[in-house]
Amino acid sequence: MTALGKLIRSTAFKLSAIYLLSFTLFAVFILGYVAWNARALLTAQISETIEAEVSGLAEQFRQGGIRRLVFIIERRSRQPGAFLYLLSGPNNEPLAGNAIGLKPELLTAPGWHETSYTISDEHERAPRSAMIRVFRLPGDFHLLVGRDVMEREQLRGVIRRGLTLSLGLVVLLGTLGGLFITRRVLKRVDSMSETAQSIMAGNLAGRLAVSGNGDELDRLAGNLNAMLDRIGELMTGLREVSDNIAHDLKTPLTRLRNGAEEALRTGRSDDDYRRALDSMIDESDGLIRTFNALLMIARAESGTASEAKQRFDAGAVVSGVAELYEPVAEEAGLSLKTEAAEGQFVIGSRELLSQALANLADNAIKYGASAEHGGEIVMSAALRGDRVEITVADGGPGIPPEDRQRVLDRFTRLDSSSGKPGSGLGLSLAAAIVHFHGGTLALEDNQPGLRVVLSLPAAPGEA
Amino acid sequence: MRILIVEDDREAAAYLVKALREAGHAPDHAADGLDGYALATENGYDVLIVDRMLPKLDGLSLIGGLREQKIETPVLILSALGQVDDRVKGLRAGGDDYLTKPYAFSELLARVEVLSRRKSPQAAETVYRVGDLVLDRLSHRVTRGGEEIDLQPREYRLLEYLMRHADQVVTRTMLLENVWDYHFDPQTNVIDVHVSRLRSKIDRNFEKTLLHTVRGAGYVIRDGAR
Numbered sequence: 001m002t003a004l005g006k007l008i009r010s011t012a013f014k015l016s017a018i019y020l021l022s023f024t025l026f027a028v029f030i031l032g033y034v035a036w037n038a039r040a041l042l043t044a045q046i047s048e049t050i051e052a053e054v055s056g057l058a059e060q061f062r063q064g065g066i067r068r069l070v071f072i073i074e075r076r077s078r079q080p081g082a083f084l085y086l087l088s089g090p091n092n093e094p095l096a097g098n099a100i101g102l103k104p105e106l107l108t109a110p111g112w113h114e115t116s117y118t119i120s121d122e123h124e125r126a127p128r129s130a131m132i133r134v135f136r137l138p139g140d141f142h143l144l145v146g147r148d149v150m151e152r153e154q155l156r157g158v159i160r161r162g163l164t165l166s167l168g169l170v171v172l173l174g175t176l177g178g179l180f181i182t183r184r185v186l187k188r189v190d191s192m193s194e195t196a197q198s199i200m201a202g203n204l205a206g207r208l209a210v211s212g213n214g215d216e217l218d219r220l221a222g223n224l225n226a227m228l229d230r231i232g233e234l235m236t237g238l239r240e241v242s243d244n245i246a247h248d249l250k251t252p253l254t255r256l257r258n259g260a261e262e263a264l265r266t267g268r269s270d271d272d273y274r275r276a277l278d279s280m281i282d283e284s285d286g287l288i289r290t291f292n293a294l295l296m297i298a299r300a301e302s303g304t305a306s307e308a309k310q311r312f313d314a315g316a317v318v319s320g321v322a323e324l325y326e327p328v329a330e331e332a333g334l335s336l337k338t339e340a341a342e343g344q345f346v347i348g349s350r351e352l353l354s355q356a357l358a359n360l361a362d363n364a365i366k367y368g369a370s371a372e373h374g375g376e377i378v379m380s381a382a383l384r385g386d387r388v389e390i391t392v393a394d395g396g397p398g399i400p401p402e403d404r405q406r407v408l409d410r411f412t413r414l415d416s417s418s419g420k421p422g423s424g425l426g427l428s429l430a431a432a433i434v435h436f437h438g439g440t441l442a443l444e445d446n447q448p449g450l451r452v453v454l455s456l457p458a459a460p461g462e463a
Numbered sequence: 464m465r466i467l468i469v470e471d472d473r474e475a476a477a478y479l480v481k482a483l484r485e486a487g488h489a490p491d492h493a494a495d496g497l498d499g500y501a502l503a504t505e506n507g508y509d510v511l512i513v514d515r516m517l518p519k520l521d522g523l524s525l526i527g528g529l530r531e532q533k534i535e536t537p538v539l540i541l542s543a544l545g546q547v548d549d550r551v552k553g554l555r556a557g558g559d560d561y562l563t564k565p566y567a568f569s570e571l572l573a574r575v576e577v578l579s580r581r582k583s584p585q586a587a588e589t590v591y592r593v594g595d596l597v598l599d600r601l602s603h604r605v606t607r608g609g610e611e612i613d614l615q616p617r618e619y620r621l622l623e624y625l626m627r628h629a630d631q632v633v634t635r636t637m638l639l640e641n642v643w644d645y646h647f648d649p650q651t652n653v654i655d656v657h658v659s660r661l662r663s664k665i666d667r668n669f670e671k672t673l674l675h676t677v678r679g680a681g682y683v684i685r686d687g688a689r
Contacts, residue, residue: 025623177489213662283563285567288565289648289650301548320643323617324649324653325653327653328653329654354645354647358645358647362649362650426650
């Protein structure tokens with residue numbers, strides 16, 4: 001594609017051309033309308049003055065007969081800027097007037113005419129245009145009164161020249177401007193597609209240039225950059241997930257395999273084999289669980305969870321999960337209390353949020369016991385401004401501030417938790433689910449114990 | 464009980480056929496959706512086990528086709544897709560239960576047996592009886608040997624579900640799904656604790672135990688030791 005062809009095919013150029021064309025048509029229409037109206041107005045004025053002159057002369061004729069009329073016409077003909085006059089007798093012989101060069105047959109046709117003439121008493125003999133009125137007088141006299149219309153013709157000339165000149169200018173400037181704008185836009189679009197190509201070619205860190213003037217191309221570039229960032233995040237997330245899967249599923253898989261080998265090698269009785277198989281089933285159940293949790297984390301974090309988002313009562317979810325875990329807490333020697341009013345709506349998935357809270361409750365029960373503080377777990381939900389704040393607080397040893405970020409990562413299990421069952425995915429799954437709901441998860445000091453605070457955007461609308 | 468398994472994975476299907484036969488059922492196998500559809504329309508099965516992803520005709524379309532033909536055989540959908548939305552889609556297509564792969568056979572068996580008896584008239588009864596344990600669904604009263612037992616609302620629903628499926632094994636997952644309406648894995652023995660609480664209320668002061676634990680499977684409520 002040649003540079004010019006590209007220019008002409010561009011949207012900006014086409015738009016400028018269309019704009020230019022419509023503007024021109026409109027200008028022509030306006031000017032034409034003005035010219036036509038001005039001409040009509042002038043014509044009306046001229047005919048009015050002619051009409052007045054004719055009736056004045058007719059009056060003179062009535063009062064003083066042909067003689068007086070002739071006298072008046074002769075006198076008026078000589079005044080500067082006079083009307084055109086011609087008076088003819090019954091045989092069409094001119095009696096008086098200054099409009100000598102007119103065709104004589106005009107006089108026999110009463111009414112309005114436009115004609116060209118030459119003035120008798122001037123040096124220059126260029127033909128001029130005039131508007132004339134022929135009037136029949138009693139006695140077969142014909143009176144012609146006319147007015148020069150050069151002014152009107154001059155006005156028309158002025159308008160036509162103005163129109164031509166301005167149209168020329170408009171077309172010229174419009175084309176140049178269109179080309180200029182098109183080139184500017186094309187240059188930026190070209191640079192954007194170049195960047196896009198380089199990103200496609202593997203330069204994933206590349207971003208589109210943003211000029212900073214906030215125009216629509218900038219907005220487009222900004223949005224595309226945000227999209228690229230998001231894709232980058234998703235890819236990083238995906239890579240992390242696959243790394244983690246590779247790392248953390250291999251360990252139990254190895255155990256599983258070792259167990260089978262061990263049983264084959266050392267198994268003596270059916271009982272030995274049965275025990276080995278039982279432990280292998282447990283091991284694979286654990287694997288499935290870990291795998292499911294990983295998948296769910298990845299989905300929730302990337303926002304691609306197919307769970308349709310719905311409006312639901314977070315207070316009821318808190319009470320529901322608390323009710324599910326209350327007997328478990330009691331069995332562990334803890335008490336689980338709920339402070340959650342119903343009717344605190346959020347948008348998201350009831351199932352996922354329940355799962356997040358179940359994980360937190362499970363954690364609180366596992367780690368929330370401590371000898372000195374009887375061990376009370378409090379689950380609450382409360383409206384704070386436009387957020388629904390859900391907390392799960394225990395009275396256990398808590399998590400030291402320096403470890404708080406780390407425990408949210410996948411598979412992190414603090415040393416203090418060794419010996420307790422768990423995949424190390426509970427908190428990160430909860431965090432991913434909260435993220436899916438557009439909220440935040442914070443770990444705070446419950447003095448003593450751990451306070452997990454989930455802050456979710458409250459659903460708008462009626463409670 | 465006659466069961467049709469529609470599953471394209473030969474090994475998985477062979478395993479199911481064998482295991483179901485050992486459990487005392489009569490399973491047939493179809494390897495693709497069209498065969499499955501033909502078999503299901505010709506023969507009167509008690510339960511269909513349908514994989515969701517099948518060659519020729521996918522599982523959900525198969526079920527939809529059967530339902531259009533007014534064939535109301537209960538269907539258990541098997542699928543690797545385990546999110547709530549997938550489940551909802553499956554049930555909306557006409558499935559009666561949904562089980563995510565990989566599953567434990569005990570789970571599948573319990574669900575199949577519950578499905579096959581789903582249409583029994585007992586479901587419509589207003590009073591459930593197991594031995595001398597009586598649950599009145601209208602007054603929400605539970606008595607054993609004429610003695611009133613005071614239950615929490617959730618305990619009542621747990622018992623109601625167990626008694627509706629009296630003599631059938633129900634798994635922990637089935638209880639979590641049907642009594643609590645949760646479809647995730649709680650990772651702890653929450654259900655066991657609830658069941659043992661319920662058991663302490665209905666069984667503790669009585670000579671005969673009604674609520675039994677089935678090792679490796681779940682729970683069953685029944686009269687008489689078996």
